[in-house]
Amino acid sequence: MMQPGFADPVLDAQSAFRAVLEALSHPGRIIPIAPAPIPPAPLSPAMGALALALCDADTPVWQDGGAQAADWLRFHTGAPFAEAPAAMFLFATGRPPALSTLNLGTDEVPQDGATLVLNVASLKAQGTLRLRGPGIKDEVSLGVEGLPENFLAERAALRPHFPRGLDIVFCCGAQIAALPRTTEVI
Amino acid sequence: MYVSVKGGESAIANAHAWLAERRRGDAALPEITADQIAEQLGLAVERVMAEGACIDRDLAALALKQARGDSTEAAFLLRAYRNTLPRFGYAAPLDTAAMQVQRRISATYKDLPGGQVLGPSFDYTHRLLELDLAGRKGEPDPAPQADTGVTPMPRVTEMLAREGLMARDTATDAEPPDLTREGLRFPAIRALALQSMARGDEGFLLALGYSTQRGYGNAHPFVGEIRMGAVPVEFTPPELGFAIDIGDVVVTECQMVNQFAGNNETPPQFTRGYGLVPGQNERKAMAMSLVDRALRASELGEEITAPAQDAEFVLYHCDNVESTGFVEHLKLPHYVDFQSELEKLRGIRARWAADRGEKS
Amino acid sequence: MTNAPTSPDRTDRQIWMSVLARASAEALREHLADVPPLPAHRRLKGPDTGLVMLRGRAGGDGTAFNLMEATVTRCTVSMGEHMGHATVMGRDLAQAELAAAIDAALQNPELRDALMASVVEPLAASQDSARAETARKAEATRVNFFTMATMR
Numbered sequence: 001m002m003q004p005g006f007a008d009p010v011l012d013a014q015s016a017f018r019a020v021l022e023a024l025s026h027p028g029r030i031i032p033i034a035p036a037p038i039p040p041a042p043l044s045p046a047m048g049a050l051a052l053a054l055c056d057a058d059t060p061v062w063q064d065g066g067a068q069a070a071d072w073l074r075f076h077t078g079a080p081f082a083e084a085p086a087a088m089f090l091f092a093t094g095r096p097p098a099l100s101t102l103n104l105g106t107d108e109v110p111q112d113g114a115t116l117v118l119n120v121a122s123l124k125a126q127g128t129l130r131l132r133g134p135g136i137k138d139e140v141s142l143g144v145e146g147l148p149e150n151f152l153a154e155r156a157a158l159r160p161h162f163p164r165g166l167d168i169v170f171c172c173g174a175q176i177a178a179l180p181r182t183t184e185v186i
Numbered sequence: 187m188y189v190s191v192k193g194g195e196s197a198i199a200n201a202h203a204w205l206a207e208r209r210r211g212d213a214a215l216p217e218i219t220a221d222q223i224a225e226q227l228g229l230a231v232e233r234v235m236a237e238g239a240c241i242d243r244d245l246a247a248l249a250l251k252q253a254r255g256d257s258t259e260a261a262f263l264l265r266a267y268r269n270t271l272p273r274f275g276y277a278a279p280l281d282t283a284a285m286q287v288q289r290r291i292s293a294t295y296k297d298l299p300g301g302q303v304l305g306p307s308f309d310y311t312h313r314l315l316e317l318d319l320a321g322r323k324g325e326p327d328p329a330p331q332a333d334t335g336v337t338p339m340p341r342v343t344e345m346l347a348r349e350g351l352m353a354r355d356t357a358t359d360a361e362p363p364d365l366t367r368e369g370l371r372f373p374a375i376r377a378l379a380l381q382s383m384a385r386g387d388e389g390f391l392l393a394l395g396y397s398t399q400r401g402y403g404n405a406h407p408f409v410g411e412i413r414m415g416a417v418p419v420e421f422t423p424p425e426l427g428f429a430i431d432i433g434d435v436v437v438t439e440c441q442m443v444n445q446f447a448g449n450n451e452t453p454p455q456f457t458r459g460y461g462l463v464p465g466q467n468e469r470k471a472m473a474m475s476l477v478d479r480a481l482r483a484s485e486l487g488e489e490i491t492a493p494a495q496d497a498e499f500v501l502y503h504c505d506n507v508e509s510t511g512f513v514e515h516l517k518l519p520h521y522v523d524f525q526s527e528l529e530k531l532r533g534i535r536a537r538w539a540a541d542r543g544e545k546s
Numbered sequence: 547m548t549n550a551p552t553s554p555d556r557t558d559r560q561i562w563m564s565v566l567a568r569a570s571a572e573a574l575r576e577h578l579a580d581v582p583p584l585p586a587h588r589r590l591k592g593p594d595t596g597l598v599m600l601r602g603r604a605g606g607d608g609t610a611f612n613l614m615e616a617t618v619t620r621c622t623v624s625m626g627e628h629m630g631h632a633t634v635m636g637r638d639l640a641q642a643e644l645a646a647a648i649d650a651a652l653q654n655p656e657l658r659d660a661l662m663a664s665v666v667e668p669l670a671a672s673q674d675s676a677r678a679e680t681a682r683k684a685e686a687t688r689v690n691f692f693t694m695a696t697m698r
Contacts, residue, residue: 002590002629009594057275057424058367075622076591078274078424241600241616242637272596274618274633279601279610286677288684296691304687335681336688341606355608362601362611376604377611384602384613415684418564421598423633425591425622428557431564432598432618433635439606462602462613478604 005037005052005076012037016053023169023178028131028142030123036174040068042093044119046171048072054115055079055089062087064094090116099154102166110163113181121146123172133183142177144170152185159184209254223247232465233257237506238264239366239385241435241464258387258506265507278420278429282439282462283341285415289466292342293409294443300339305414306466342411343441343458352456353446374497379481380474384463386504388470394480394494395473402492403480410443410458412468438468442475449487457486562652562662563645565670567634571641573669574648580664584657585625587647593621593639625650 006012016033023031039048043065051073055061060082063069073079073091084090084097096116105113127143129152158165158181165181179185210217224231224247234246238261246264253259289305292298304310306329316323346352362377365385370378383391398405416434423430440461448454459479461471480494493499503509566574578584597615604611620633621642630650632642648665651657 002624004590057273075425080424236614239614240597241614241635244637245617268597268615271617273615274596274598274620276599276612277601277616279603280613282602282606286680288680289687302689303684304689305684329683330686331679331682332685332688333682334685335678336684343605344607355603355605357603357607358609360609362609364599364612366612366615377609380602380604380611381613415680419598419600419616419635421618421633423620423631425631428560430560430567430633432567432633434568435600435616435635437602441606458605460605460608464614 002075003038003040003072006049007035007037009052012049013053016049019176020050020053020169020178023176024167024180025135027133027135027178027180027183028129028140030125030142030175030177033174033176040065040072042066042119043069043072043091044093044171045174046176047091047093047117047119049174050117050169050171050176051079051089051091052076059088060086061089061091062097063091064096065091069093088112088114090114092116093119095148096151099151099158099166104158104161104164104166107164110165113165113167115167115169117169117171119146120144120170120172123170123175123177130186131179131183132186133180135180136183139186144177155179156185209252218251220244220247220251223250229466230255230257232467233388233470234260234264235464236467236470237261237385237387238268240264240268258510262507262510275421275424277432278422280417280419280435280437280462282413282417282437285413285417285437285439286434287336287339287413288415288436290336290339290411290413290415291409292411294342294411295345298339298342298345300337303336303339339413341441343443346410346443346456350455352443352458353452355458355460370501372498373484374501376478376482376485379497379501380460380462380478382501383461383474383477383504386474387506387509388467388473390504390506390509391470391473391477394500395476397492398476398480398494403483403494404488404491405476405480406445407459407476407479408443409472410441412438412440412471414438414466414468436465438463438466438471440468440471440475442472442479444479446486457482559649559653562666563632563649565666565673566632566645566648568673569641569645569669571638571644573672574641574644574665577665577668578644578648581660584647584651587623587625587630587650589621589643590624590629591620591622593619593642593646595619595637595639598633621646623647623650626654628653 012035019031019033023029033046033049036045036049037052038045055077057078059079061073061079062082062084063073070081085101085103087103090096090102096118103112103114105111122145124143126141129142129144131140131142162181167181168179170177224243230250231243231246234250234257235241238246245267249260249263252263287303289307290300290303292302343352347354363375365378365381416436418431419433419435420429421432422428442459443456444459446455446457457479459475461474461478463470463474477494477500481497481500483490483495490496595617598618599615600613601610602613603609616635617637618633618635619637619639619642622629622631623646625647628650630646632645632649634642634645648661652661
């Protein structure tokens with residue numbers, strides 16, 4: 001039987017939207033999402049919340065969570081599925097597609113660049129990632145475990161394309177932290 | 187440049203209270219309900235649905251009541267409400283050949299399959315005021331019914347196309363562009379122009395369509411066919427994965443047949459202009475089809491000489507909510523702009539006077 | 547468009563969903579009074595109101611274009627092992643929920659015959675007769691030309 005989405009579709013989606021907004025405007029800051037839904041594994045609750053808050057019939061989605069996850073996403077968001085390069089949102093529970101192959105937007109419409117939502121093993125407020133850029137006073141650090149190999153190098157390789165690029169949201173349980181394209185990992 | 191101004195809150199609240207009182211009118215008369223508007227002022231409601239770009243008869247009727255009958259204000263209200271709703275998806279293109287026809291006429295063929303069906307039309311009325319309608323006239327006699335229903339009605343344009351005399355519009359599976367999701371870009375493709383005109387201001391399109399007949403543009407139009415009636419709306423909910431009918435929508439469609447001189451590749455033939463609007467509104471459907479054909483000038487290699495052929499002119503100005511916004515924004519405080527204009531003018535006048543003083 | 551309701555090979559479920567979509571909440575309730583009460587259902591999604599973008603085709607048969615949106619209401623329910631769904635034009639939450647519940651019940655072979663006989667078929671018949679009445683009124687306004695040939 002289909003697992004439910006948000007208990008309160010309107011208010012919970014607004015809370016989740018607010019959380020994403022906070023995360024993207026304060027890169028590296030860990031933001032809890034409450035209440036979050038319980039989507040089918042391997043989608044994390046935070047990932048489920050982002051999908052429900054951000055996706056609809058106008059946002060092509062790519063995901064790697066298997067058939068149950070696909071059914072849940074289709075039922076609750078109505079979003080069409082797409083190949084990774086055409087997706088507006090990507091929900092990666094395993095290794096994501098090569099970042100350079102994803103939709104980076106155009107110079108005229110850079111905001112069309114995809115948002116990559118990625119499950120990670122842990123998120124900690126202190127760690128090895130040192131971040132700099134808009135929304136950060138001087139510098140912050142973030143601890144992320146379970147990043148795919150070469151992920152940060154792939155991301156850094158997109159930097160010359162700015163303002164084209166990807167926005168990235170890490171999910172762990174019901175928590176998120178974001179690396180918008182403007183953030184530099186030093 | 188604008189400057190922030192505070193104050194006026196109580197003036198605004200009082201203005202709105204007075205507006206509500208004016209809207210109600212004479213309290214000795216019964217208050218009109220949205221149901222009554224939807225049923226008895228149906229064409230006004232349909233105009234609001236068209237220009238508000240949202241098909242919902244009850245909401246359009248409510249908007250008309252709230253707007254005191256101002257159809258542009260009502261369209262604005264409907265657009266604002268529409269913006270609060272999520273979009274569940276896209277219906278299959280309406281199949282107007284499957285229309286349950288209430289009216290269908292052709293000015294190009296007298297005898298055609300299915301015949302000339304007049305439907306509930308103002309045509310052939312004498313345009314004399316029916317003075318006894320002013321009060322409650324009571325129930326009209328039921329409309330007469332024939333023993334059988336109307337027979338299937340093939341499209342007139344299809345009859346011409348079969349003879350090779352009418353250019354066919356090739357159907358593609360391409361996703362059409364959406365005005366509400368991305369801005370207008372030029373050269374605008376026809377799908378964008380049709381979407382824009384379907385929600386466009388009826389008066390603006392009527393005037394432009396009329397201008398093409400009067401020599402502003404090279405039009406020799408004939409009404410190939412006008413049809414009005416209910417068309418099934420078919421939608422595939424993502425949860426289901428198969429198509430269902432979710433209801434019906436009444437639309438008016440106009441196929442305008444126009445001459446085309448031909449060129450090196452294409453022999454002389456007819457081309458069509460197309461109009462499709464919600465509800466019963468053939469004035470707008472006809473105007474839209476005239477302007478659609480005029481806008482195809484560049485596609486057909488015709489010289490562009492008239493406003494109706496100029497896509498930027500037509501599409502940037504046909505939306506009455508946008509037009510109203512920009513015209514009416516002039517009411518907003520421009521105190522600082524105007525101060526600088528005043529100072530500039532005073533300076534210029536002083537120099538003008540000084541120059542004349544020196545010369546004399 | 548293989549599953550198009552207007553195509554002759556549409557499934558029973560497509561047919562009854564299309565009939566339910568055209569029936570008001572009041573009409574649905576009225577006909578439900580003729581059968582034993584439906585088993586309880588659970589709401590899985592909705593009822594909620596949104597928009598569907600309607601489309602046309604240039605020239606009626608050419609390239610598709612976006613016409614404008616219409617309000618629609620959808621609802622998905624579960625009833626025992628069956629999932630029922632409705633998407634209907636307009637904003638009537640009660641109509642969408644009732645139609646979804648009836649759709650779920652119709653998938654239960656034990657309930658289907660009674661519901662078809664008491665709800666779907668009578669609704670389809672009244673929708674057909676309304677369509678037929680419109681067609682007869684339209685036919686009554688068809689012009690019979692008197693040409694010289696017929697007058698002689």
